[in-house]
Amino acid sequence: MNKGSLIIISGPSGSGKDTVLKRLFIKMPELEFSISSVSRAMREGEVEGEKYNFISREQFEQMINDNALLEYNEYCGNYYGTPKAPVERCIASGGEIILEVDVNGAANVRKNCPDNFSVFIAPPSFEVLRNRLTNRGTETADVIESRLARAKEEMVRAKEYDYVVVNDDLDTAVQELAGIILAERHRVDRNGDILD
Amino acid sequence: MNKGSLIIISGPSGSGKDTVLKRLFIKMPELEFSISSVSRAMREGEVEGEKYNFISREQFEQMINDNALLEYNEYCGNYYGTPKAPVERCIASGGEIILEVDVNGAANVRKNCPDNFSVFIAPPSFEVLRNRLTNRGTETADVIESRLARAKEEMVRAKEYDYVVVNDDLDTAVQELAGIILAERHRVDRNGDILD
Numbered sequence: 001m002n003k004g005s006l007i008i009i010s011g012p013s014g015s016g017k018d019t020v021l022k023r024l025f026i027k028m029p030e031l032e033f034s035i036s037s038v039s040r041a042m043r044e045g046e047v048e049g050e051k052y053n054f055i056s057r058e059q060f061e062q063m064i065n066d067n068a069l070l071e072y073n074e075y076c077g078n079y080y081g082t083p084k085a086p087v088e089r090c091i092a093s094g095g096e097i098i099l100e101v102d103v104n105g106a107a108n109v110r111k112n113c114p115d116n117f118s119v120f121i122a123p124p125s126f127e128v129l130r131n132r133l134t135n136r137g138t139e140t141a142d143v144i145e146s147r148l149a150r151a152k153e154e155m156v157r158a159k160e161y162d163y164v165v166v167n168d169d170l171d172t173a174v175q176e177l178a179g180i181i182l183a184e185r186h187r188v189d190r191n192g193d194i195l196d
Numbered sequence: 197m198n199k200g201s202l203i204i205i206s207g208p209s210g211s212g213k214d215t216v217l218k219r220l221f222i223k224m225p226e227l228e229f230s231i232s233s234v235s236r237a238m239r240e241g242e243v244e245g246e247k248y249n250f251i252s253r254e255q256f257e258q259m260i261n262d263n264a265l266l267e268y269n270e271y272c273g274n275y276y277g278t279p280k281a282p283v284e285r286c287i288a289s290g291g292e293i294i295l296e297v298d299v300n301g302a303a304n305v306r307k308n309c310p311d312n313f314s315v316f317i318a319p320p321s322f323e324v325l326r327n328r329l330t331n332r333g334t335e336t337a338d339v340i341e342s343r344l345a346r347a348k349e350e351m352v353r354a355k356e357y358d359y360v361v362v363n364d365d366l367d368t369a370v371q372e373l374a375g376i377i378l379a380e381r382h383r384v385d386r387n388g389d390i391l392d
Binding site (some may be wrong): 063119161162164176179180 | 380
């Protein structure tokens with residue numbers, strides 16, 4: 001059987017990566033999604049086990065001690081992390097699992113899970129990014145400026161990724177990301193059994 | 197402007213790589229083809245500048261002395277080689293150039309031209325390979341056995357390639373090869389200008 005892959009996806013707020021991923025899962029239902037463990041309270045509209053597993057601070061610290069996380073960080077007093085077990089099980093069974101994570105998390109995961117490739121979803125330009133964040137109408141000007149500053153920092157680190165997909169047109173971006181995943185299935189190191 | 201790529205393609209006799217490539221060039225007419233320089237006489241049906249440039253032994257040795265070849269070898273008293281200039285010009289202009297070469301040539305080209313990726317076209321099995329070579333009806337049993345032995349040696353070295361495409365169904369193989377080329381266009385190292 002062929003080896004699977006961890007597919008690391010990052011992109012600044014406003015790059016549209018959430019929408020790209022939603023469409024990708026419809027197009028490629030065979031892909032798994034890495035559910036993050038978090039120690040914060042569930043918010044309205046959130047569902048346990050959909051995007052997050054909501055656990056206690058103590059449970060999270062136990063996972064840290066057990067080395068059961070591929071990466072984690074603390075943000076506003078809450079822990080966020082990627083459990084190791086589902087990723088390793090998926091890869092061992094020849095599947096592909098998508099992990100949505102920020103640039104720092106991605107750097108840690110690359111070290112801890114070598115069977116990965118990574119894709120950075122980029123906005124077409126900072127102008128477009130500014131417009132997208134402004135048009136949401138949910139954030140203050142200050143928040144928008146701080147998101148743009150953070151996006152600039154993240155864009156610099158896009159060079160750490162294997163691929164970049166520019167999300168100008170949604171359909172095109174989804175197709176390109178799917179194409180990258182299909183091409184990666186033909187990597188020699190994932191096709192040991194053909195060549196033996 | 198983005199950087200181009202040298203696309204190295206190898207595969208044993210009977211893998212069907214010539215047919216795959218013919219179909220690829222129809223599908224992706226933007227691809228260039230690396231024309232080999234050879235010191236042997238032109239055969240019936242061959243056209244100067246199509247697959248080969250036919251040059252004299254002296255001209256070939258001048259190219260060797262000028263370090264004007266990415267790789268070359270001598271086979272049955274004739275030189276065969278890959279001129280450096282068209283490949284470098286194509287890559288510098290952001291294009292993609294296909295080089296069909298054997299496993300030894302591929303290993304040399306990788307060293308001399310870092311902007312490459314390589315695809316090994318494999319037959320689905322040795323049984324299929326034997327049938328294909330037999331059904332051609334143009335070779336003796338001895339020649340078929342020696343081609344199969346060579347194919348086995350080449351298959352072992354498939355692990356040196358980035359990708360493997362199994363040519364079971366021609367349409368599928370062409371589509372997969374095209375998909376790999378499209379995905380490679382999204383490699384971060386080929387998209388410097390997006391991220392600056």
